[in-house]
Amino acid sequence: MAVKLSRLVRRTERGATPLTVPELSLVLKSSQPPERVLSRALSSVASLLRLWRVQCLDLTDFWFQGHSLITLLCHQGPLSLRLNSDTLQQLTVVVYEAQDKDLTQWFLEKVGGDLTSCRLDWEVLLSLLQHSTHNITVDLRKNRLLEKNISDLLPFLGRVTLKRSSSSFVKSSIRQIYDSRASDCVSSLLRSSDHWINLNSRELDRVDCTALCFTLQHSHQVKVNLLWTSIPPGEIESILPLLDRVSQLRFS
Numbered sequence: 073m074a075v076k077l078s079r080l081v082r083r084t085e086r087g088a089t090p091l092t093v094p095e096l097s098l099v100l101k102s103s104q105p106p107e108r109v110l111s112r113a114l115s116s117v118a119s120l121l122r123l124w125r126v127q128c129l130d131l132t133d134f135w136f137q138g139h140s141l142i143t144l145l146c147h148q149g150p151l152s153l154r155l156n157s158d159t160l161q162q163l164t165v166v167v168y169e170a171q172d173k174d175l176t177q178w179f180l181e182k183v184g185g186d187l188t189s190c191r192l193d194w195e196v197l198l199s200l201l202q203h204s205t206h207n208i209t210v211d212l213r214k215n216r217l218l219e220k221n222i223s224d225l226l227p228f229l230g231r232v233t234l235k236r237s238s239s240s241f242v243k244s245s246i247r248q249i250y251d252s253r254a255s256d257c258v259s260s261l262l263r264s265s266d267h268w269i270n271l272n273s274r275e276l277d278r279v280d281c282t283a284l285c286f287t288l289q290h291s292h293q294v295k296v297n298l299l300w301t302s303i304p305p306g307e308i309e310s311i312l313p314l315l316d317r318v319s320q321l322r323f324s
Contacts, residue, residue, distance in 0.1 A: 127150060136155075172203070269287060273301065
């Protein structure tokens with residue numbers, strides 16, 4: 073495969089009109105080729121990218137060492153990378169260890185900021201956010217340790233989309249927002265959770281209810297899940313006047 077790609081590159085270099093390719097997939101005869109074969113194939117693909125306008129490069133069929141993809145990250149052009157979860161996990165760590173702003177920005181642009189398949193330490197996620205301006209999507213169920221860093225995460229919530237956000241995370245978040253009176257963080261929290269305030273099966277105390285009211289006061293057309301939620305006697309009366317800000321309500 074690498075030899076055929078090299079020949080194709082040489083033919084293209086002889087003056088053929090550059091092609092625009094919506095998607096290019098790497099397919100090899102062996103499902104587990106040796107590293108040298110993958111290295112040659114990547115080298116040829118990198119050469120093609122200098123001559124073709126490839127919009128999406130699909131490498132999901134193979135596992136690559138993270139450092140071997142750095143050349144692709146540095147490619148200047150509207151290229152998106154599709155990687156399998158193991159490759160993406162290792163590449164994320166390689167980019168984090170490099171601590172380079174340009175590389176971090178290129179990495180997130182190439183993968184569309186989608187890190188839902190990754191398990192991220194808080195230090196890794198924080199570094200990616202600090203070294204780029206790109207939005208990032210994470211799966212909260214794979215990264216439950218992030219719940220311990222809510223106060224540090226709040227300033228970045230406008231750039232983080234949380235998939236499968238838990239009700240415990242939401243409860244802790246609105247409490248933290250209320251305690252710090254950070255009303256500007258409410259809209260960021262709602263954007264990150266698809267405008268849901270999910271308190272399903274949570275036991276709320278009076279301060280939690282005050283935090284919920286504070287959140288609703290700074291919300292508009294928000295969706296609220298109070299299924300199997302325990303609310304102290306008398307607190308529901310303080311929530312009811314704010315339901316005009318709620319577009320969808322679940323309760324039992």
